[in-house]
Amino acid sequence: MSEKYQNGCPIMNTLNKVGGKWKLPILWQLYNDDLRYNELKRRLDGITNIMLTRCLQDLEKENLVNRLQISDIPPHVEYSLTEHCRNLADTLLNLEVWEEKVQSMQNSKM
DSSP, X not given: OOHHHHTOOHHHHHHHHHOSSSHHHHHHHHHHOOEEHHHHHHHSTTOOHHHHHHHHHHHHHTTSEEEEEEOSSSOEEEEEXXXXXXXXXXXXXXXXXXXXXXXXXXXXXX
């Protein structure tokens, strides 16, 4: 086995960081906008506070999301993608293009 795969498959390692129901949608929402917690929650229909908090903590730990505490009145927190995650964002755009092609093919079969 090559040395590259001795510590696991790179794709599986990536999916371990961004996988699950909510992490990719969170990253996608942060792609164009830095968002406050409540705005992010409004954009993610169905996510609970506990799940959003847990996912944001995980993404921050993986150096994919920045958390910025702002001391304005009222104080609030803003989340943004890290530069490291901006590289992943290009891959998300490719996934969007792929899905559009799949939808187009399915619609043309109808």
